[in-house]
Amino acid sequence: MPENSIRAIKTYFINELNSFYEQSELESMFYITVAHYFNFEKKDFILTPDKRFSESELLKIIYCVKDLKNGKPLAYIFGEWEFFGLPIKVNESTLIPRPETEELVDIILKESNQVVDILDIGTGSGCIPITLKKQNNNYQVFAVDVSKEALKVATQNAQLNEVEVTFLEYDILKNRNSIFQQQFDVIVSNPPYIPGSDKTEMANNVLDFEPHLALFVANHEPLLFYDAIADFAKINLKNNGKLYFEIHENYGNETLDLIESKGFSDARLIKDINGKNRIVSAQLIN
Structure with a gap:
């Protein structure tokens, strides 16, 4: 399990998936993922780079990474996707x-x-x-x-x-x-x-x-x-x-x-x- 700081979570996310996805795509996927699970936006990463999360929150990232390794799209992992600014279940x-x-x-x-x-x-x-x-x-x-x-x-x-x-x-x-x-x-x-x-x-x-x-x-x-x-x-x-x-x-x-x-x-x-x-x-x- 990664350390519970947002920096460590990002490093874990990208290192685990860098053989499956392009680097630029991984960056985008990471920010989409933490925004979905933690309401943590890219600007928050800059403002609070040492933000820490609970073990249950870390598990969400771990399970997400596992699904991504199997090719499952983020939208299906989350169970919803944004369309025209609206939440759409999928x-x-x-x-x-x-x-x-x-x-x-x-x-x-x-x-x-x-x-x-x-x-x-x-x-x-x-x-x-x-x-x-x-x-x-x-x-x-x-x-x-x-x-x-x-x-x-x-x-x-x-x-x-x-x-x-x-x-x-x-x-x-x-x-x-x-x-x-x-x-x-x-x-x-x-x-x-x-x-x-x-x-x-x-x-x-x-x-x-x-x-x-x-x-x-x-x-x-x-x-x-x-x-x-x-x-x-x-x-x-x-x-x-x-x-x-x-x-x-x-x-x-x-x-x-x-x-x-x-x-x-x-x-x-x-x-x-x-x-x-x-x-x-x-x-x-x-």
């Missing part, structure tokens, strides 16, 4: 929220100022609909997922963040008809879009822990979900309603072509903060 039934999805949410918020009905398809942890509702309480927000376990987590997250979102179990691939009484102003989805052939290029901590159901599609059908959701949206969007997708960076033009072939207008391909094709939006004008 487990291995839900994807870990990504910064790219924050960009998707930000675009919707900027372009949907009125009271609107919004549907999120394939909601996972519920981070998209919960954030939209938290940022604009005038929104009426609905979300669906095929996974019962993911919906349990999403419901917990709505309660945690004190917002009202209607969650329902629904499989868009088996039923493209609506289960709702109303139409929507906005339909958004971050569906599975990674071809199975991409697995060889992906990190083990993603492959070993995150739900493949939410990640992968067959190599010969990379746009499977976009096709189904676009068909659903044609029936269930209001006139002038908008469709928003997060996409695979390599299928931007193909996704645009698909959406336009379905009769949507004003289709746009939007790059993320890293300059990669990441978002497609379009409008249904009847």
Whole structure:
């Protein structure tokens, strides 16, 4: 067991993990970890470098390091992750929220100022609909997922963040008809879009822990979900309603072509903060 000063804890954390992660990544992971467990920020390390912790607190670090050696992502070790400044519970039934999805949410918020009905398809942890509702309480927000376990987590997250979102179990691939009484102003989805052939290029901590159901599609059908959701949206969007997708960076033009072939207008391909094709939006004008 390491000594109980914050300096010793940092040395232990980095020395134990330096053969598993890059140095710059380890620094970031350490500060995220002590902030989560001890509410100890980076500035506190400078102000109180000799801060000491109890044995039970040290054990949290030791168990965390053990999990990190096995490749388990910090989000699953903590059981939650921050998204758009909100705490979002996660487990291995839900994807870990990504910064790219924050960009998707930000675009919707900027372009949907009125009271609107919004549907999120394939909601996972519920981070998209919960954030939209938290940022604009005038929104009426609905979300669906095929996974019962993911919906349990999403419901917990709505309660945690004190917002009202209607969650329902629904499989868009088996039923493209609506289960709702109303139409929507906005339909958004971050569906599975990674071809199975991409697995060889992906990190083990993603492959070993995150739900493949939410990640992968067959190599010969990379746009499977976009096709189904676009068909659903044609029936269930209001006139002038908008469709928003997060996409695979390599299928931007193909996704645009698909959406336009379905009769949507004003289709746009939007790059993320890293300059990669990441978002497609379009409008249904009847």
